[in-house]
Amino acid sequence: MVDLLPLPVVSSPSDGEFPTRDDRWALVERFIKDKGLANHQIKSFNDFLDKKLPKIVEDFKVVETEIKGLKLVLEKIEVGWPRIKESDGSES
Structure with missing residues (x-):
């Protein structure tokens, strides 16, 4: 099983921060929607x-x-x- 949280922050000097804070929250929301909390x-x-x-x-x-x-x-x-x-x- 892969532990997805906390999500790693990967930075690229030319592109700025990726994934952004909004990207990470979108992933969390999708995970909860797909898998549920319990x-x-x-x-x-x-x-x-x-x-x-x-x-x-x-x-x-x-x-x-x-x-x-x-x-x-x-x-x-x-x-x-x-x-x-x-x-x-x-x-x-």
Whole structure:
């Protein structure tokens, strides 16, 4: 991955400063428009849910408890939208 920020300033004695401050801001604005500010975080989170979390559960699928003979076995985990269970038993 190439780190584009901060953008280097390249000067040419005959042409003046290039890229100009306006050029650099135009690049930043275009980058934000094309890639977004949080896209890398969303991709990382999705990778965690799709690949890393299932691997963690597989590696630690049996959880021993303090109660003799009782253990917790994790299988087929799912991550979904948040749900609220009300006191009357209804869910939303």
